Every structure is written in C-alpha cells, then in structure tokens.
Amino acid sequence: MSDVNLPIRPRRLRSSPALRRLTSETSLEPRHLVLPAFVREGLTEALPIGSMPGVMQHSLSSIRCLAADAVDAGVGGIMLFGVPEERDATGTAGSNSAGILNAALRAVKEEVGEALVVQADLCLDEFTDHGHCGVLDADGRVDNDATLLRYQELALAQAEAGADLLGLSGMMDGQVAAVREALDSAGREDVIILAYSAKYASAFYGPFRDAVESALVGDRRTYQLDPGNRREGMREALLDIDEGADIVMVKPAGSYLDVLADVAHASPIPVWAYQVSGEYSMIEAAAANGWIERERAIDESVLSIRRAGADVVLTYWAIEIAQRLNALNSRKVRPRA
Template structure:
C-alpha cells in the first residue's frame, strides 16, 4: 500500500518544468511523425486549401521543397496523396507509370535518399471521376473483387517508382492479401504494407476531400468503411490484415477513436499508426484563429493523447512544425 498524505505528495514531481519532463510517462519524438502531403498534376503554384489553413496542394517542385524542410526538421516520413489532371471511372492515373504519384515518388527518392520514409496512399478515390475508392457497378455498388485487381496494379506501379511503404486505405475485403501477392510477384517481397486496418466512415474527413478533390459524387463510403458505433469489429479487421501479410496497421481517425487505438495496441505486436485527420486539424486551427484556445498547447496535447493511447507512428498535418519544436 502506498503512503498517504501528508507523506505522499504527488505535486512534488510537478513543481518545475524540468521535473515534469523527467517524470513524463509519454514522450513524442520527431521520428514518430509522418507528414501527409498533396501533390497535384498540372498546377504551377501551390494551391491553398481553404478548409485546412496552412496546407496546400503542391506542385512537384514545391513538394520537393516541403519534403526537404520536413526532413530537416526530423520527421520520420511523408505519405503522398496525388491529384491527377484527368480522372476516369477506373482511376487509370493511379497505376500509370507517369502518373503524378509515381513521378513524385521518384522525385523524393532522388532527393531524400534514406533520410525519411516515403509512403504512398494506395486507393482510387483521388483518381476516379465518381470519387469512390473502387470500381463502381451499374447499380452504384462498389465491386470489391474487381477493385482488388486495380489495387494490385497500383501497388506494383508504386513499388516500381521506388516507394518505401504502400498504405492501402480503401477498406476492401482481401486488399492486403491481393497487394502482398502483387508486390511479391513483381519482385518486391521486401516492401512493407501499412494497412489502414481500422478506418471509420467519419465526418472528420471533410477537409481532406477538399484537398484531394475526392468527395463522392453520389452516395457515401459506409458500405466499406466502419460504423463509428462499433469497436469490436476493428480488432477483427486488424487480425485479418495481419493474417494477409500487413506489416503495420493504422487507426483512422485518431482523436475520436483513442479507445479503439488502445485496444489495437494491446492486441498486436506490430507497429501501430494513427492518423490525426483533416477534421481534427481544421477544428484546432479554426478555434485558435478565433482565439478560443492556445494553438501550440492544443496541438501538443492532442498528439500526446494519441501517443499515450498507444500509437507508435502518428500521421499529422503538423508533423514538420512539431518536429521542429521537438
């Protein structure tokens, strides 16, 4: 049994900043952070995203500059989202060897060497004219198995461009197995998969859809993304992805699902990532601009909460800024 007051005084370890740092249970490192970046084909200047103040759609050149600055600050990696000039029903730009993501990967590989991990989001929604994550049938449904064939092709194209990690985000059944087989068959058995294993049909993605220009033109994604009311199925999704060959797993969004993040962390022995999504970013930025909260403290507290809940890797739009402060 521990001592009681007045012998026990927990405040002793909170008296000074140095003591608080020494006694801290949770520590965040710049190397834990991954910066999501958007690169758009056919623009000559970075395009600001109104719903995400401070975030832009990059040109290839501005992306290279931003990546260099992020790496100089110490971030562990970047994850790429591409916006093509032309979209179609099957997302042809996603696996085009000269598509915007493949070009950007080659740029970053040339510039960064091994200084940071380059990750590619592997999905079709940014590349399809209907904005959905897969092949759409005549009835408007998402054809899971036909979509897997497209994901396999995209994975091979991204691997050929030199990416370090592929991150399938479409929440199709069997996607990790299909991608693993495609990578192995194309001579890339060493390439890891970061699976978006837990991805909820969340209202917090709104600003991202502005940034990636991928809002669905009809319907929604509730048939494949998870119901926000559920938690137990998250562990099932995680375990299925690991059985299919995932090397890391992700929970998305992060902040509203810290309970799920903790359950996943306790259940698996692979690295666990969490994505602090665009809506989480936009809320803090908007509140700070209105003077309703201390911006830096709110950012740091939100990241500490995600780390404390069990995330080994945090995807956040503040990665470069926070890394520089750390």
C-alpha cells in the first residue's frame, strides 16, 4: 500500500469500461450524423472518387440505395450535391426542375419518405462554368445581390423537388433573409434553412472539388472567411440567426473547433459542423499507410466535433460510424436470465 496521501484520485472514474461509459461527457449516436453525397448526371452506376477513398459519385439509381442504407443505419439525414453535365455562367442547371440535383432530391424523397431528413446544397459552384458560388459582374467579381436572386430561384426549385432542408453554403451577405422571403412568399414556410454561417476559405476542400468536378479558377476569399478570424465567425452566425436561419453551421470542423465552441455557446438554435473532404481524406491516407488506427481516429475526430458543441456532424463516414455504433450497442445489451 502506498504511503502517499492522495484523497483526490480522478483515475477512479476511469477504472472500468462501465464506469467510463457512465461518466462520459459527450455522446455520439447515429442520429447525430448527416451523410453528404454526390449525384452525377449521366452515370448508370456509382463511380469512385480518387481523392476520397470509399466515397462515390452516384447515379440516380445508386443514390436511392445509399439513402436506404442511411435509413437502415439510423443516420439523421443526407445532404445532396449535384454534378451536372453542362454548366453556364449563371448555373441554370441548379434551378432547372429536371436538373440532376432536383432529380436526385425527388428520387431520394420517393425512396425514404419521412424516414430521413433530405437536404439540398443550395449554391451555384457545382453549376457554374467559372466555379464560383455566385453570379459574376462585368469585371469578373462575384455580384452579391444578383446572386441572391439566383439563390431564391434555386430554393423554390429544391423545395418543389422535395427537399426538407436547404443548406445555404454560398456565403453571400443576406442569403438567409432572401431565401426565407422567397420560401415564405411561395407558401413554403415548412422548409428548413441551414445557414453555412462560419464557412472559411480553407485548404481542406480540395477533394470535394474533385468530387463535384469544380471549374474554379482562383479562390473564394472575397466571400468565405479568413482562417485567422475567430470573432467574424461568431458575427456571421448571429447575423444568420437574426435573418431567420433555423440551424447554423461551422465549416470546416476539425480546424475550427474554437469557432464551433463559440457559436454553440451563444446560439439559441441548433449548431451543426461539417467534417470536410480534406479532413476525411487525410485520415484515410494516414490509415492506408499504417500511421494511425483508422477506426479509432475516425471516431475520435467526430467525437471531438461533438465535444466542441456540434449538435449534428456532416461526415462522409456517417453510415460506417452509425453501423459501428449500432453493433457496439447491440453487444452491450445482455439478455435476462
């Protein structure tokens, strides 16, 4: 027996799996996860994305199967991104009722009904031939107010296609107010607005741009946030709340946990976070090289986002994590004698 007098021993609460489970401060459940998914026009079967191992560009048929798998795993929602065959300066394919994203929304909604929250990315970058999130003026700059008109058109098309939630990811000033006005004027007060409020001009979006075959030349620093700005992230979130957002978002997640914690502490509405493509691909690459334990790293990365205050996490591992959690929970249930 030790002669050291230590009345305070925090390790007592870590001494068994049951105690660790009982005293855990942060939980992760399948319902806390949303799966981002890509649907590409012209595909007849799913196509692997080289820079995102395990993630696919989907056909209208395979996206139905993916959505059904998400329901079976208990995932909370699915966020759809469209990859059109043709693009133009104003992204008309995005508001075309027959466009790939709107067709995918109808397909997924038909497949899963109310069993999954069906979500649409509301932005122009996938649909423009210049790759920016808005309409360009005569000098090649993103025209904020002209872009808002296009966002309103996209919102109505996506709502008509069956989206339960619209993810406003373009970072235009006034986008939440503009879209809310358009929806409410059309009698679509039921459609939820998720505002990508604190979306940073990050280097971690690279694989995503492969996934949507982005045509971007240059960068988006005139509308996405500077990575060094913490207070500005909070300011953007508060503005979106005032404009009528139902949920606010911090993106990326892993490198911006301080911003996420700030917003979560202050927000009266739900706060979500997006674990972006670069975060996904870095872990997959390190695991493929044997440098880290893949499953533990995945779970830890998502749990840390929840710990920082995210009510929901968008992650490309949503189904895998949910299935693992379901299997773990089933093993914990002991039959009665």
